[in-house]
Amino acid sequence: MSLAQKHILLGISGGIAAYKTATLARLLSKAGATVKVVMTKGGQAFITPLTFQALTGEPVLTELLDPEHEAAMGHIELARWADLIVIAPASANVIARLASGRADDLLTTLCLASDSPLALAPAMNQQMWSQATTTDNIASLKERGVMMFGPAEGDQACGDVGLGRMREPQDLFTDIENHFNTGVLAGQKVLVTAGPTREPIDPVRFLTNRSSGKMGFAVARAAVEAGATVTLVAGPVHQDTPRSVKRINVETAEEMYQAVMTEAQDSDIFIATAAVGDYRIANKKDHKIKKTDGKLHLDLELNKDILASVAQLDAGPFTVGFAAETRDMEHYARDKLVRKKLDMIAANPVGNGKGFDQPDNSLHVYWPDGEQEFPVMHKGKLARHLIDTIAQIKAS
Numbered sequence: 001m002s003l004a005q006k007h008i009l010l011g012i013s014g015g016i017a018a019y020k021t022a023t024l025a026r027l028l029s030k031a032g033a034t035v036k037v038v039m040t041k042g043g044q045a046f047i048t049p050l051t052f053q054a055l056t057g058e059p060v061l062t063e064l065l066d067p068e069h070e071a072a073m074g075h076i077e078l079a080r081w082a083d084l085i086v087i088a089p090a091s092a093n094v095i096a097r098l099a100s101g102r103a104d105d106l107l108t109t110l111c112l113a114s115d116s117p118l119a120l121a122p123a124m125n126q127q128m129w130s131q132a133t134t135t136d137n138i139a140s141l142k143e144r145g146v147m148m149f150g151p152a153e154g155d156q157a158c159g160d161v162g163l164g165r166m167r168e169p170q171d172l173f174t175d176i177e178n179h180f181n182t183g184v185l186a187g188q189k190v191l192v193t194a195g196p197t198r199e200p201i202d203p204v205r206f207l208t209n210r211s212s213g214k215m216g217f218a219v220a221r222a223a224v225e226a227g228a229t230v231t232l233v234a235g236p237v238h239q240d241t242p243r244s245v246k247r248i249n250v251e252t253a254e255e256m257y258q259a260v261m262t263e264a265q266d267s268d269i270f271i272a273t274a275a276v277g278d279y280r281i282a283n284k285k286d287h288k289i290k291k292t293d294g295k296l297h298l299d300l301e302l303n304k305d306i307l308a309s310v311a312q313l314d315a316g317p318f319t320v321g322f323a324a325e326t327r328d329m330e331h332y333a334r335d336k337l338v339r340k341k342l343d344m345i346a347a348n349p350v351g352n353g354k355g356f357d358q359p360d361n362s363l364h365v366y367w368p369d370g371e372q373e374f375p376v377m378h379k380g381k382l383a384r385h386l387i388d389t390i391a392q393i394k395a396s
């Protein structure tokens with residue numbers, strides 16, 4: 001599974017294994033992840049920030065109270081940015097600081113300020129690892145959902161042999177890949193629509209909307225990670241096709257309707273994130289309309305309702321709609337859920353700088369007998385939450 005477009009915050013604390021993390025950073029960057037490295041003071045005693053800056057192409061962050069960094073990307077923003085935080089090596093000291101909820105440097109503050117999954121790759125002398133204090137700290141972090149990648153057993157830099165070595169970089173890379181590969185939709189066929197549609201006015205002009213396709217492409221990517229076979233019907237957008245996705249490019253709402261109806265019958269899940277134009281131009285011109293002094297009238301006629309058409313299919317897929325609303329979100333979303341006979345609807349606020357073309361958004365998901373709210377977060381993360389919720393509700 002590719003890590004393309006994943007945001008990984010790589011923490012490096014003061015352990016002798018820190019030099020091996022350079023290889024991990026390289027593997028992650030090569031796999032397409034954006035890697036931002038945060039180093040403790042201890043970490044910098046073992047390997048320089050410059051090494052990681054060169055390997056990741058990103059500035060390395062070391063200071064909490066750094067006005068320049070706060071102006072560029074504040075620590076809270078960085079905490080939200082991460083899809084995953086991995087600390088490798090995780091020293092006994094950083095483990096103790098995390099277990100006690102301290103926020104006395106940039107790395108521990110980020111961990112405390114983040115709701116992103118956190119994974120530690122412990123690395124220390126076998127005696128330090130087996131101390132009761134370390135054992136208690138690890139147990140309490142695990143109980144709070146922190147993942148442990150390792151440690152491994154074997155020869156140690158200090159000459160001891162035992163448990164406490166950091167897992168090898170390639171193994172940590174696999175752990176990270178496995179984390180993103182949830183498998184909740186294994187064997188299922190998922191059809192996703194994304195982006196806007198374009199309704200031609202004449203050969204050079206069209207009617208469209210602000211959708212960038214970011215959310216739909218993130219949903220397609222998350223569905224692949226969850227083990228699904230994914231077809232993505234995309235309007236005109238500037239987005240890279242996620243790996244393993246079959247992409248069908250369309251322009252108008254009618255083209256999107258045709259593509260979706262061909263694919264839907266054979267799909268288990270349909271997720272309609274596209275912002276389909278409700279209307280097309282009835283009096284479309286074959287030649288460029290010339291400017292005149294008078295008013296120009298465009299007649300609009302309704303496009304077919306793709307979402308409702310799929311929801312009406314006999315033995316059709318589990319159908320998830322999107323409702324982009326500027327006000328009364330719950331009211332309009334619930335109404336659309338019932339009126340169009342959907343299995344689920346994901347409502348998101350748009351307008352006033354929210355939603356369209358933004359990297360982050362929030363979602364409120366409704367289904368006939370339940371609901372779930374996801375606060376503002378990166379669309380990649382939001383898409384994974386949505387896929388998990390769909391898998392759960394579909395299976396219930």
Ligand SMILES: Cc1cc2nc3c(=O)[nH]c(=O)nc-3n(C[C@H](O)[C@H](O)[C@H](O)COP(=O)(O)O)c2cc1C
Nearest residue numbers: 013014015016040042043091092093094123124125
């Ligand atoms: C040569 C040397 C090697 C060390 N290796 C480790 C280690 O592998 N794991 C560990 O937990 N601490 C190790 N330490 C101790 C940590 O560097 C020390 O606890 C430091 O305060 C950790 O700070 P940090 O957790 O904020 O990075 C080592 C210290 C020295 C001098």
